[in-house]
Amino acid sequence: MSDALPLAGLLVLDVSTFIAAPAAATALADYGADVIKIEAPGEGDPHRHNYKRAATYPRSESNFPLQLDGRLKRSLALDLKKDEARPVLEKLIRRADVMIVNFPPPARERLKLRWEDIEPLNPRLVYCSLTGYGETGPDRDRPGFDVTAYFGRSGILDAARYEGGPPGLSLPAQGDRATAMTLVAAILLGLRHLDQTGKGSWVGTSLYANGAWANGTTLAGAAIGAKLVTREPPDRPRNALTNLYRTRDDRWLQLLVVRDDRLWATFCEVIGRPELFSDARFTDREERKRRALELHAEIAPIFAAKSYTEWEKILSTTGIPFGVIGRVVDVVDDEQARHAGIFAETSNPEVPRTVNNPIRLGFATPRVSGTPAAVGQNSEEILRELAYSEAEIDALKKAGALG
Amino acid sequence: MPESALPLQGLKVLDISSFIAAPAAAVVLGDWGADVIKVEGPEGDPNRRIMHDSSNYPKSETNYPWHMDSRNKRSIVLDLKKPEARAALDRLIEKADVLICNFPPPVRDKLKLAYEDAKRVNPKLIYASLTGYGESGPDRDRPGFDATAYFARSGLLDAQRYEDGPPGVPGPAQGDRATAMALVSSILMALMHRMKTGEGAWVGTSLLGNGLWSCGVIAQAALVGAYLPHRPPPERPRSALGNIYRTADDRWLQLTIVRTDKLWAPLCEAMGLAPLIDDPRFATEPDRRARSAELAALLSAAFAKQPYEHWRKALAHHQVTFGVISRPQDVPDDQQAVACGAVVETKIAEMPRTLSNPIRLSFAEQRAAHPAPALGQHSEEILREVGLSAREVADLKASGAVK
Numbered sequence: 001m002s003d004a005l006p007l008a009g010l011l012v013l014d015v016s017t018f019i020a021a022p023a024a025a026t027a028l029a030d031y032g033a034d035v036i037k038i039e040a041p042g043e044g045d046p047h048r049h050n051y052k053r054a055a056t057y058p059r060s061e062s063n064f065p066l067q068l069d070g071r072l073k074r075s076l077a078l079d080l081k082k083d084e085a086r087p088v089l090e091k092l093i094r095r096a097d098v099m100i101v102n103f104p105p106p107a108r109e110r111l112k113l114r115w116e117d118i119e120p121l122n123p124r125l126v127y128c129s130l131t132g133y134g135e136t137g138p139d140r141d142r143p144g145f146d147v148t149a150y151f152g153r154s155g156i157l158d159a160a161r162y163e164g165g166p167p168g169l170s171l172p173a174q175g176d177r178a179t180a181m182t183l184v185a186a187i188l189l190g191l192r193h194l195d196q197t198g199k200g201s202w203v204g205t206s207l208y209a210n211g212a213w214a215n216g217t218t219l220a221g222a223a224i225g226a227k228l229v230t231r232e233p234p235d236r237p238r239n240a241l242t243n244l245y246r247t248r249d250d251r252w253l254q255l256l257v258v259r260d261d262r263l264w265a266t267f268c269e270v271i272g273r274p275e276l277f278s279d280a281r282f283t284d285r286e287e288r289k290r291r292a293l294e295l296h297a298e299i300a301p302i303f304a305a306k307s308y309t310e311w312e313k314i315l316s317t318t319g320i321p322f323g324v325i326g327r328v329v330d331v332v333d334d335e336q337a338r339h340a341g342i343f344a345e346t347s348n349p350e351v352p353r354t355v356n357n358p359i360r361l362g363f364a365t366p367r368v369s370g371t372p373a374a375v376g377q378n379s380e381e382i383l384r385e386l387a388y389s390e391a392e393i394d395a396l397k398k399a400g401a402l403g
Numbered sequence: 404m405p406e407s408a409l410p411l412q413g414l415k416v417l418d419i420s421s422f423i424a425a426p427a428a429a430v431v432l433g434d435w436g437a438d439v440i441k442v443e444g445p446e447g448d449p450n451r452r453i454m455h456d457s458s459n460y461p462k463s464e465t466n467y468p469w470h471m472d473s474r475n476k477r478s479i480v481l482d483l484k485k486p487e488a489r490a491a492l493d494r495l496i497e498k499a500d501v502l503i504c505n506f507p508p509p510v511r512d513k514l515k516l517a518y519e520d521a522k523r524v525n526p527k528l529i530y531a532s533l534t535g536y537g538e539s540g541p542d543r544d545r546p547g548f549d550a551t552a553y554f555a556r557s558g559l560l561d562a563q564r565y566e567d568g569p570p571g572v573p574g575p576a577q578g579d580r581a582t583a584m585a586l587v588s589s590i591l592m593a594l595m596h597r598m599k600t601g602e603g604a605w606v607g608t609s610l611l612g613n614g615l616w617s618c619g620v621i622a623q624a625a626l627v628g629a630y631l632p633h634r635p636p637p638e639r640p641r642s643a644l645g646n647i648y649r650t651a652d653d654r655w656l657q658l659t660i661v662r663t664d665k666l667w668a669p670l671c672e673a674m675g676l677a678p679l680i681d682d683p684r685f686a687t688e689p690d691r692r693a694r695s696a697e698l699a700a701l702l703s704a705a706f707a708k709q710p711y712e713h714w715r716k717a718l719a720h721h722q723v724t725f726g727v728i729s730r731p732q733d734v735p736d737d738q739q740a741v742a743c744g745a746v747v748e749t750k751i752a753e754m755p756r757t758l759s760n761p762i763r764l765s766f767a768e769q770r771a772a773h774p775a776p777a778l779g780q781h782s783e784e785i786l787r788e789v790g791l792s793a794r795e796v797a798d799l800k801a802s803g804a805v806k
Contacts, residue, residue, distance in 0.1 A: 006592045060629035068619050137742025148726045155731035160572045166637050166647055167655050167728050168571050169563045172620040178581035181588050186762045188591035189410045193766055202765035209761040212745035216758040217575040220471045221461035223735040223756045228461045234569045244569055252570050323551055325570050328558030328625045339540025342612045353626045355619045358585040358612040362605030363596055
């Protein structure tokens with residue numbers, strides 16, 4: 001593997017907040033881009049405080065989400081609402097290759113951060129826009145979040161429910177991070193266009209479109225009126241042999257005895273109920289399906305009597321197919337995850353390991369991340385790179401434009 | 404908006420993959436102009452039959468999943484187990500820019516389709532590999548599926564359950580399609596690398612890696628020893644004002660009230676529960692939190708009395724924002740889904756609308772979807788393009804290597 005990272009030399013302005021857009025900038029930084037995060041002086045990106053504030057985030061003393069969304073970035077604290085900040089921003093825009101923006105359209109207009117405001121400053125710039133719901137239409141101005149725009153609006157949560165049950169749950173930033181990969185692809189297509197034509201461009205995506213894409217199979221079916229499928233809850237299965245069972249330690253096992261024509265006898269042995277094999281109620285596949293609830297009533301207490309690990313051991317030696325429902329607590333030490341390059345060591349003692357972006361390249365490895373920059377940590381250094389004098393920097397600070 | 408050629412025009416892509424994640428990446432490349440050749444075995448990609456084979460797919464007369472995952476591709480049938488087919492495949496590889504492969508490693512070895520094999524034929528080739536669990540390690544040879552590798556093994560499904568409830572329900576191909584965007588990004592990075600260095604490359608991603616990337620917040624939290632308890636079910640929420648409720652017509656809506664002091668009275672008005680405004684049990688936010696189950700029961704009973712449409716109007720009238728939990732069948736006709744470009748028209752008579760990929764570019768528009776190919780529909784034309792004579796093609800057909 002050569003050391004030249006594919007995005008080395010690329011200057012990226014991350015003028016965005018929260019997760020999907022900053023996560024795209026992270027992936028670019030992982031592969032060598034120089035990412036400058038432009039954020040409000042003081043509090044900075046509100047995402048910096050999610051680990052303390054958001055009810056859906058696990059509690060920790062260390063700012064773990066920032067290792068994902070702020071790593072390998074330099075922070076420039078600039079108050080874009082102040083007139084004095086504008087020339088600094090414009091100087092950066094003139095030098096940048098990529099600029100990532102996720103303000104809702106009205107805020108962009110107010111801050112003069114729309115593509116039409118920016119393009120005249122740098123016609124070679126790839127301007128990357130993330131919105132909740134797209135650039136036009138009745139809801140374009142609505143701030144969009146992962147749970148509302150990606151999961152709720154796209155039909156994923158409704159589709160992810162058991163018959164009669166509540167909608168499915170999404171995890172914090174789950175759709176944001178998937179969307180980030182789309183932004184990366186969009187930016188790379190913009191850079192290719194620049195190589196081919198010498199011209200900059202607008203590229204972008206929306207959380208809604210990404211949720212709809214992820215839910216694409218179901219939505220394509222819905223669009224031609226296909227009858228949508230509901231999922232039976234585990235206590236009312238249509239087939240008791242391909243169903244979820246709770247183990248003694250409140251974990252779940254996905255039983256996958258699809259070939260019960262061949263495996264029925266083995267299965268009865270394995271679960272310690274050999275007499276079920278000759279039970280007149282369950283003699284063949286049709287009977288077993290027809291009496292799925294009765295069969296479930298026989299099987300469920302058996303699975304509930306042993307722990308997940310015990311069942312895993314029993315089933316894996318007998319050829320009874322089952323699916324593992326993993327837990328995050330186990331995955332972080334999963335040898336296979338290490339082989340797949342999913343986690344990486346950092347040089348940040350507070351957060352010694354992080355999650356890699358999922359892109360693997362034979363010719364380059366992602367950069368090792370250190371401690372994410374504090375708000376404005378690199379403000380002066382960046383301004384000096386732009387040839388600002390100490391006096392000018394002081395003046396900007398006094399005006400409150402620079403933090 | 405389009406002002407120039409599609410960014411991937413002229414790019415030759417061999418899609419030697421099956422099911423969804425890898426073929427969907429090829430779809431995205433095709434949407435942006437690439438010439439995608441789908442190489443299939445004599446039985447064809449099993450995704451051609453998945454709508455019938457999988458109980459989780461909505462059923463239809465139209466093979467919508469196949470159209471969605473193979474639009475704008477051409478199909479050639481090569482029986483790679485036959486030596487004659489291999490020579491023909493090498494001709495295709497010689498002329499290709501990108502080869503997408505998702506066979507598990509042992510099959511790649513058997514078919515001589517590992518990166519080293521393909522590189523020998525074409526050193527400038529970009530070889531894009533999709534696996535379930537990575538390229539090495541104890542589970543590298545396991546076929547990985549979206550439900551098992553992206554959702555179950557990663558810990559997503561376990562984390563997506565309500566306290567005491569069963570695991571979450573993944574929608575068909577939901578993780579596959581998200582993974583496709585990471586694969587596209589990796590291919591585009593390699594194209595950039597090739598433009599700079601003239602070298603081909605191996606790139607890839609795994610379903611497990613993408614699952615963990617999408618649940619990066621909880622994975623990163625686990626890496627520092629922080630865990631999120633399972634979400635309490637809707638009948639005993641942490642906050643009744645940040646909870647989901649079922650309406651009379653079995654739909655769900657999500658209250659997301661953060662500024663509870665400001666919105667408490669408007670909410671009670673909108674719900675027809677005005678007496679609650681001054682009810683001492685719920686006078687302050689701490690009171691409402693302490694009695695969240697009691698409050699949730701009152702709200703739940705009220706929501707159950709009227710249909711969704713009633714509540715949508717009533718809440719909007721009192722300026723109480725809420726999250727929409729769309730049903731999949733609502734999305735294709737959602738004006739905003741069209742505005743953000745997610746739902747587009749096709750040139751497929753039996754499937755007039757489909758889902759576009761979520762990338763948007765100012766300088767180009769995605770190609771309209773044309774029907775997915777029949778098995779081997781373009782075998783002859785493709786072989787002639789890479790220089791085989793009519794005679795050679797006829798011989799290959801006679802040997803059964805080509806169909």
